Structure formats: structure tokens, C-alpha cells
Amino acid sequence: MWKFKTPGIPDEEFKRAEKVPITKEEVRVIQISKARLKPGQIVYDIGCGSGSVSIEAALQIESLGKVFAIDYDKNAIELTKKNIEKFDVPNISVIYGNAKEKILDPEEADAIFIGGTGRDTKEIVELSENKLKVGGRIVIGTILIETLYSVLQVLDKLQFESIDITQVTISKSRKTSTGTMMLARNPVTIISATKI
């Protein structure tokens, strides 16, 4: 259970599994903010990983809204289910399979998160454009230069406006025997835009 209204559940509160990535707290709250959520909305989380973005989105859209969490990795699906149970957030449907097929089924979305889709990101962005309502938001998180480049190419050609690219680099403190050092994390790039 997360008893606060603000997003930003600490990373250590989530159950973890080997080789299943988690969108870290600070990057996650920026992604959630870029989606501009409100109660009752429909959200997809493509490449849901540990389910952290799905859970934070589900809390924002409340019980009248619905999150569709999709992943092609069975470990991610299992982990997302465990985290849904842990945080007691019932308004998430977990869908196992290829996002390029599974994205076709749910009702139209108010917001679509895309993360960790590897080489298919361009196609998934194109499919997302079809599934987004007018005014809907797309939020893509990537660590790959190739994904950033291909997303930029495709976003310009599709019906999107207010394209924003934000690169986020986080460092966190760690106590050493003699003081406090900052430990750098890898930069993450968040691309967001509005469907017109």
C-alpha cells in the first residue's frame, strides 16, 4: 500500500527479480508527470518490467481508470503481478505477449508509456498513435541512442505536437568510511508528446 497522493514510491518498496528492470523512482515520477494523468483515464504501460510505472499510474487514475500492463517477458509479468498484489492496486490488467499484437485489443488510451521495447519501438510508437485519443499523451523512456533517434524520426512524421525531450541524469549519495560520495547513474532520455 502507498498511502500518499504524490507519486514516487521508493524503489526499495517494490519486489524485484533478477534481470527484470525497474524504472527508478526519480525517473519514474518525471515519466508519470509527463503523462498528465487524472482519475478515470485509460493507460497502457508497454514493457512494464517490474510494474512500477503501472502501479504509480493506476494510483493516479484511481479505481475508475484502468492500466493495461504489457510485457513479453514472463518474469516481468510475474513480478508485475506480485507488485500489484503488494500495493493492492486492482485496476491493472497484466497482459503477456508481444506489444505489437496486444496493443490492438484494449479500448483507446489517454496515455501510453513505452519502455524497454528494444528494436520494435518505432513500430510501437506508430501503433500507439492509432490507439491514443486526440489530446492523449505518449511518454517514451529509453537508454539507447538508436531508440532516441528512431523515435524522433517517427514522431515528426506522425500526428504529434509539443514534442519534449528531457535527458535525466541522477546521482545518489553513498556513505563511505570518510564521508559522503555521489554515485552516478546512467542518463535516461524521456520523450513525450501530445496526439493531435
Place this chain on the structure above:
Amino acid sequence: MWKFKTPGIPDEEFKRAEKVPITKEEVRVIQISKARLKPGQIVYDIGCGSGSVSIEAALQIESLGKVFAIDYDKNAIELTKKNIEKFDVPNISVIYGNAKEKILDPEEADAIFIGGTGRDTKEIVELSENKLKVGGRIVIGTILIETLYSVLQVLDKLQFESIDITQVTISKSRKTSTGTMMLARNPVTIISATKI
């Protein structure tokens, strides 16, 4: 008016004034998330500047909660008032004066934001400890090495736990005549902790 539940009002939505700083969107949402807000809470925003943190906090704590926005710069006070009017958020009291005195008046706080307090930060952190409820959160944003150092020194001595230091470096895209470049912003360090 901000019609979404998620924090992260775009910077360009706020009224601005010369020499009055604004906590930028991405840093602001991380600060708001570190405060762990919920409806009905009491929040102080010390060094409120443009009022952007006060307004986002006020939206999270809803009409049953209250934000006390303090600044010693008259331009900041005027600008905060203008932004409160623009976003139609009535649950903020704007207080002009020295935070070291003005912090003594309001009821005990669930969360205290400290930003832009210059040389007085150490004293204001000590006063904040007195004004925070047990379990309350302190969130300090700084660009100064000296402030970071002195806050760390004082937090260790006071009744705080779960001390987190997060340095955030944001780059934003800009179109050039030949492509898209990333423009770096200065790193901001966010220190947060829980009063025990």
C-alpha cells in the same frame, strides 16, 4: 487552472518576473514526490520564489490542506500571488518576511520545502525540525556546494532519518538548423529526510 492529478505543470504556464527564480518542472516533480503529500496536510514553502512548488503542493494536499509560502523578496511574493490567482489555488497563505521569524507562526507542518535561502539554510533547517510533526518530511533544494555541506552537517545532528541526497541534472532538446541538440542545465541537489 491545472486539470490533472499528477504534478508537473509546464514551466511556461507560470507567470515569471525578472530575477525571481522558478523551480523547473522536472526538479519540482521530484521535490514534490520526496515530500510524500496527501490531502489535508500542512506544508511550508520557504523561499517560494515564483510559487511553483507552493502551487503544486497545494493541489496535492487539496482544499483541506494549507500551504504557507514564505519569501523575503517582495517581487517573489507578488509573483507567487499572481500565480496563485492564475491557477486558482486558494489554500496558500503568502507571507512576506524573514523565514527565521515567519516560520515560528503557523501550525506544525507535515512537510517543509526549503529553497533559495542562501546563508541561513542551516538555521532554517534547525527551526524546521522544531516545526515538523513526527514523521514529517523536509525537502531541501540547492545549487550551492556550501549549502549542501552545511545541510548534511546539521541533518546528522538533528532528529532526522532516511536522509536521501539526489543530484538531478536535466538536459532539454532544442532544434537547430541542422538537427536536435541537448542543452544542459545546472545540477540541482535535493536533500530529503524524515523527522523522527
